[in-house]
Amino acid sequence: MKDKYDVVIIGSGLGGLVSANILARHGYSVCVLEKNQQYGGNLQIFVRNKNIFDTGVHYIGSLGEGENLNQYFTYLGIMKELKLLKLDDDCFDVITFDDEEEEYFHAQGYKAFSNSLIGQFPEEEIAIHAYCEKIQEVCRNFPLYNLDTSSKGYSIDVLNIKISGYLDSITNNDLLKAVLAGSNFLYAGGKNTPLYVHALSVNSYIKSSWRCVDGGSQISRLLIKRIKEFGGEVYNYQEVVRFGFDGEDMTSVITKGGKEIKADMFISNIEPKLTVKMLDGKGMRKSYVNRIKSIKSMISAFSIYIVFKPKTFKYINHNNYHFKNPKKVWDAQEYSKSSWPEGYMLSMGVRKNQDEWSNNLTAMAYMKFDEVAQWKDTFNTVAEESERGEAYEKFKKEKSEIFINELEKKYPNIRDCIQSVHASTPLSYRDYIGSNDGAIYGYEKDADNPMMAFLSPKTKAKKLFFTGQSVNMHGILGVTISAVLTCSHIIGKEKLMQSIKASL
Numbered sequence: 001m002k003d004k005y006d007v008v009i010i011g012s013g014l015g016g017l018v019s020a021n022i023l024a025r026h027g028y029s030v031c032v033l034e035k036n037q038q039y040g041g042n043l044q045i046f047v048r049n050k051n052i053f054d055t056g057v058h059y060i061g062s063l064g065e066g067e068n069l070n071q072y073f074t075y076l077g078i079m080k081e082l083k084l085l086k087l088d089d090d091c092f093d094v095i096t097f098d099d100e101e102e103e104y105f106h107a108q109g110y111k112a113f114s115n116s117l118i119g120q121f122p123e124e125e126i127a128i129h130a131y132c133e134k135i136q137e138v139c140r141n142f143p144l145y146n147l148d149t150s151s152k153g154y155s156i157d158v159l160n161i162k163i164s165g166y167l168d169s170i171t172n173n174d175l176l177k178a179v180l181a182g183s184n185f186l187y188a189g190g191k192n193t194p195l196y197v198h199a200l201s202v203n204s205y206i207k208s209s210w211r212c213v214d215g216g217s218q219i220s221r222l223l224i225k226r227i228k229e230f231g232g233e234v235y236n237y238q239e240v241v242r243f244g245f246d247g248e249d250m251t252s253v254i255t256k257g258g259k260e261i262k263a264d265m266f267i268s269n270i271e272p273k274l275t276v277k278m279l280d281g282k283g284m285r286k287s288y289v290n291r292i293k294s295i296k297s298m299i300s301a302f303s304i305y306i307v308f309k310p311k312t313f314k315y316i317n318h319n320n321y322h323f324k325n326p327k328k329v330w331d332a333q334e335y336s337k338s339s340w341p342e343g344y345m346l347s348m349g350v351r352k353n354q355d356e357w358s359n360n361l362t363a364m365a366y367m368k369f370d371e372v373a374q375w376k377d378t379f380n381t382v383a384e385e386s387e388r389g390e391a392y393e394k395f396k397k398e399k400s401e402i403f404i405n406e407l408e409k410k411y412p413n414i415r416d417c418i419q420s421v422h423a424s425t426p427l428s429y430r431d432y433i434g435s436n437d438g439a440i441y442g443y444e445k446d447a448d449n450p451m452m453a454f455l456s457p458k459t460k461a462k463k464l465f466f467t468g469q470s471v472n473m474h475g476i477l478g479v480t481i482s483a484v485l486t487c488s489h490i491i492g493k494e495k496l497m498q499s500i501k502a503s504l
């Protein structure tokens with residue numbers, strides 16, 4: 001490790017690695033510091049009974065030829081080597097409800113998407129077409145989403161529209177509304193979620209939907225390979241604990257091990273709320289720091305990871321979003337102890353040479369941090385399951401049982417197929433990712449107060465930039481764009497976009 005770099009990046013999540021890749025390509029000396037053993041943040045995988053599980057990548061949108069994420073990944077030099085499996089064209093997501101026998105399909109491509117839903121809701125043809133038009137219209141407002149430098153950018157009016165209000169304006173059919181919003185675990189959506197958050201998420205998957213073969217960590221592995229080829233450096237076990245200043249001038253970061261690393265610029269890929277804590281009151285005005293501290297974090301999750309006995313459970317090449325009833329699509333986060341989980345998202349891991357049998361599945365449901373608050377002073381970043389004590393293990397077991405009971409309603413034979421069950425809680429997300437109270441996707445976006453969660457990558461401290469899921473959008477596509485935006489403040493937007501376009 002050198003004493004000084006052009007740019008030090010704190011955190012090796014997707015945003016940190018994409019930023020490092022871009023800056024290294026443009027000749028900057030970069031150094032990425034990661035606190036954990038594994039790089040990638042939410043791209044991390046873990047292995048149980050020889051099965052690879054993803055922590056935060058179930059499927060990725062828009063990786064088809066010519067689509068936006070494909071173009072960004074091509075520029076980053078990782079697209080060709082990614083091992084992907086396309087989800088079923090006629091159904092990449094299925095939306096289901098306890099009290100509805102019928103399953104509702106989201107198909108890939110707008111034509112197939114609308115035709116499939118019109119087949120199930122023939123009387124709603126006009127509303128379904130209007131919805132598809134609107135989603136694409138909203139997405140056209142976001143220049144970087146379209147690799148477009150000519151557009152002036154989005155208008156504030158787009159930020160104020162709620163997905164719930166928009167759907168009310170096109171149809172009275174509550175079931176159709178729930179089906180259209182049914183994949184809202186993707187962005188932890190509710191009634192106040194802005195339409196643009198919904199649109200940017202679902203549009204990317206409607207374009208095309210893919211699973212990562214043997215896990216999403218291939219993305220971080222490939223990004224790091226390219227960073228190193230361009231002379232960048234990446235280090236694990238380097239937890240940054242504070243920034244160093246010369247007067248008010250930010251000059252370095254200091255790690256837990258006491259190492260000081262100097263740089264001309266700093267990019268924080270960790271949550272802004274946690275970043276400002278490391279400033280020790282320097283470098284930023286108090287009002288700005290207080291604004292960041294007051295932003296509401298998103299809810300967390302409880303996930304179960306099931307390993308199946310060999311050749312017992314069929315592989316399903318789509319995801320399932322399931323709710324107790326259509327109303328729960330809008331408030332699954334408002335559960336009580338007895339009603340949990342109000343809904344879940346279920347997805348399967350895919351391996352090389354995938355056959356008709358599944359080795360494993362992951363299912364996730366919302367969970368508030370309060371539920372695990374009694375263990376908040378325990379920390380764990382290695383797979384020592386008993387570290388938080390017996391009561392915690394009991395809690396996980398009880399919740400897993402309740403969850404499996406729910407899954408059994410939809411998949412009646414599932415229990416007989418299970419070889420082992422593993423679980424993660426809001427504490428796992430907090431400790432493995434470093435997110436505030438285990439928030440799954442960063443900060444809550446509310447159409448009633450759209451500017452509240454809006455943070456520019458250019459911070460009020462002269463040399464410090466933010467990147468990652470708390471800035472702009474979360475998800476693999478959203479964070480990649482967030483990193484492009486961050487780097488555009490360093491390299492210059494025109495220059496960066498030109499180099500991206502030249503690479504295609």
Ligand SMILES: Cc1cc2nc3c(=O)[nH]c(=O)nc-3n(C[C@H](O)[C@H](O)[C@H](O)COP(=O)(O)OP(=O)(O)OC[C@H]3O[C@@H](n4cnc5c(N)ncnc54)[C@H](O)[C@@H]3O)c2cc1C
Pocket residue numbers: 010011012013014015016033034035036039040041042043055056057058059060061238239240241269270301364429432433434435440441467468469470474475476477479
């Ligand atoms: C359960 C779940 C499911 C998801 N499913 C999908 C999906 O199917 N598709 C999709 O597109 N997106 C999905 N996402 C979202 C997506 O994975 C994330 O939005 C994205 O990976 C976040 O990237 P990031 O750059 O914000 O970094 P993060 O992943 O937040 O990583 C931050 C990194 O910083 C490190 N760090 C923290 N503090 C320090 C410190 N002090 N010093 C050094 N390093 C530090 C952390 O260890 C971590 O490696 C999912 C997320 C979750 C939680």
